[in-house]
Every structure is written in C-alpha cells, then in structure tokens.
Amino acid sequence: MKTCSISEAKQKLGRLADAALKGQPTVIVRGSQLVILQAYEFPDPSGEFDMLIQAGMESAHRQLTAKVFKSVWKKGRSLSRK
Helix, strand or coil: CEEEEHHHHHHCHHHHHHHHHCCCCEEEEECCEEEEECCCCCCCHHHHHHHHHHHHHHCCCCCCCHHHHHHHHHHHHHHHCC
16 A cells, blocks of 8 residues: 655546555555545445345345336436436
C-alpha cells in the first residue's frame, strides 16, 4: 500500500484514483491522521432481493401465486434501482 502526504495527494489525485480503481489503495497522511483512498464497489441489492424472495417462497408460509409473485418481483427490482 502506498503512502503519501496530503500535498502529494493533491498533485497526483488522478493517478492515485486510477491506482485505487485497479486495487492499489493509498494511505494519505495529514498530520497524525490517516485517510485511505480505495475503490468502492456498490453492493448488488437485486441479488439480495431475489434471495429474500426465494427464501420467502420456500418458507412454510402460504405460497404466492405466479401473478402476485411477478408483481412483487417487478416492484422490488424497480425499488432496488433507485
């Protein structure tokens, strides 16, 4: 992991960001405090939603009809994209 000062980070921000996106984070030192510049990956909410729907379908609760399931699935997918 690279380390640099805040003034160096200002001058090289574009290159540091490119490196972070490639999996090479940088520690930026400001006085006695540290900041880490690293890539962030958004979680996949649609996969989690699908998993919850599947768990609900397989539970001991009353089963959903295909029509109701399709409606719930469409609504959940549209909400996960917001």
